[in-house]
Amino acid sequence: MANGKDLQVTTCSQDRHCARGLFCDKHFGVCLSLRQEGQYCRQDAHCTRGLNCMFGKCHQTVPDGQEGARCRQDKDCGPAACCARQHGEMVCKKRLVMDESCYVPPGGLAFSINQVCPCQEGLVCRAGAIDQE
Template structure:
């Protein structure tokens, strides 16, 4: 395939040269967006500087302090680590887990349910109240 020229990108699926897309327009990859925009969550959006919240990442160290690299709508981005009292419930798996992930609790905090770790014997009981899992200061 030859280059499409200035202001156009090649739509590999259809084998056509298409105009570059402006902010807010649908896209499948960065090359389809005008300069300064990235294709995130299927739309052309302003590129977020590396290491900042919402920026693309591969591993935690790509992100600034108190952040981790986690999936958001299926895209790996820098997210804040959870603060004291924030909900930290993580689903066992499934669609919700694979599309959106949360960071662990901030340094020095642990994820606890109802102020105490759950007993192993009651693990099979379905915990419908996921909001009871929060980041807490570990009790000594």
């Protein structure tokens, strides 16, 4: 009992087995309440309407093409952006501007989890002095 009310656990294998405002947690096979902004999630269906599951938490949905929006390829983003990984999720990120650091890891885990966009059109990344501060 919680707050004088019986907790009813509903088993499930699909979201349609759950009542409105609930989702089926397929890992545990039970219906759970939809998640609010900032709460942990594993997929969009775990979040309340208007929220997406990004980086493991429910966030406000970013409109298509804007920085932070989900994407599949560069053309899904605005002209000053590219589609790159951020914490393993493909999102629109801004292209690098003049004097912005453009170090790109040669590969491996660091590059596969967090990618850097190329420079804006007309700019190129070049080696510079390493800041010793």
